[in-house]
Amino acid sequence: MTDVWFLIFGLAVGTFAARLGGILIGQRLPQGGxxxxxxxxxxxxxxxxxxxxxxxxxxxxxxxxxxxxxxxxxxxxxxxxxxxxxxxxxxxxxxx
Amino acid sequence: MTTAGSEFGSGLREIMPLAAGVVIYGLAFGVLAAQATMGGLETGAMGTFVFAGAAQIVSVERLVAGAGAFAALVAGVALNLRLILVTASIRHFFIGRPWWQIMLVAHFSTDENWAMTMAARKAGRDVGYWHLVGGGTGLFFAWVGSTIIGVLFASAIPEPRALGIDFAFTAAFILIARTLWQGRRDLAPWGTSVAVVGIALWSDWLDPSWALILGGVSGAVIAGVFGDD
Structure with missing residues (x-):
């Protein structure tokens, strides 16, 4: 796998995880602090x-x-x- | 009550001024992607599946600067971590929706359409899920389209460094920093960040990509520990 495809795949997974994470565990996240x-x-x-x-x-x-x-x-x-x-x-x- | 269709349409219309700004960043990203020898397919795939402007710009810039792919990836993901806060703040839009609608709006959540929908609700309008998706759809096509156009045109530029184009992204990051500056409370975190990078590079302790990650995280820790809301 080239560096570019590695980066595309890794960023896609990491970014989507952050976005979905906010929805799934948002309740347990401190809103301030x-x-x-x-x-x-x-x-x-x-x-x-x-x-x-x-x-x-x-x-x-x-x-x-x-x-x-x-x-x-x-x-x-x-x-x-x-x-x-x-x-x-x-x-x-x-x-x- | 608004119907899903009209809410989607108003979100799509109202995002247009912001989408125009996104196109400028998209064309600029295309120029950078060309320096990383990315083609239209790779650029389109990245825009489609990542869909996060600043993180794409920073991580591809790191590749161009000769960083390893892993360091470039960590820098990009770190820049996107706060999307957790964006989607957490709107999670009540998603309650009771089917999983594909949750996946869709999760992917389409950005600072721009989030700010648009939040501003509309503050003004007393009964908008939510489909307004956000409408705005996200406009941003998505603006971003993916402009980055592909940018990379196709920029691939025709023969010697970017001779034209000073390598410096274009330092200039772009200076402008992005200006837009992220929120006033005096940023002074200590940003000062820490710059100092850590300075020491790490001057002492030759870290390569530039890991130095910037350490500097950024150090500054954020200072904001978390010593800041006040």
Whole structure:
């Protein structure tokens, strides 16, 4: 099995299990409290960890482009504009 | 009382603005999938059977970054764990329904149609199961269709790195982080997450994919233990 099909199969099973799990054991899940807070926080902490790791592995070109993309994200909240600014910035910086 | 059909139709109509946003992410995911040398079939199968945008983007990005498939899978599943909370909060819609209807709406439950149906109920409308399924159906076709179109077009781009496209997903993750930021209470969890990744990578203790998983989980633990509701 290739990596891609392994990933498709694994993600499909894991994701469906999470969705069905909420329905089947939802009654026994705490609606507030620490567990709910941790689960709610997890997407944000994973994404920011990913960004941090990617920028650490890059150099000054990526740091500057990352800062410009972050400024665009805050100003516009637009995915398209943020990606365009990020791509254009890193392209130009790598040319220099 | 609304009939199932009209409830489905209104869910489908009302999700359209959100589905348009999903199409943008879908096209972007297609570009990423092409870098992972995925074709239309693999991309369509992933969208159909996984149907979770952020987790697909993160795990395929990890594959492209050279992580092992297992680390990529763990990162993606971790990102989806909170779907437990989404479906748990709407489980009363499913009571007494046949198993296939439960399976269907479980698969179609996402943040977008959940928020749509919850907002409609808050406004006093008597909608539930079929409203959610209608919204989910719109999102499903928007996501699967746009990711396949994206991968077919992107496969024609010859040298993505030379064009700076490899950086597109760092930019996309920065935007996703912006949309997930909920204010000051995220400061300590996110700070912890970044610090753990920084130490793990700087000390060469973990490879980048496991470092991000450890960082993300550490931040979530801080939110669970020290946060307040």
């Amino acid at each position: 620490g567990w709910a807070r941790a689960l709610n926080a997890l997407p944000g902490t994973l994404i920011i960890a990913l960004v941090a790791g990617q920028l650490m592995q890059g150099g000054p070109d990526e740091w500057i482009a990352g800062a410009l993309a972050a400024a665009t994200a805050f100003a516009t909240r637009s995915l398209v504009l943020t990606m365009i600014v990020g791509i254009a910035a890193v392209y130009l910086l790598r040319l220099i």
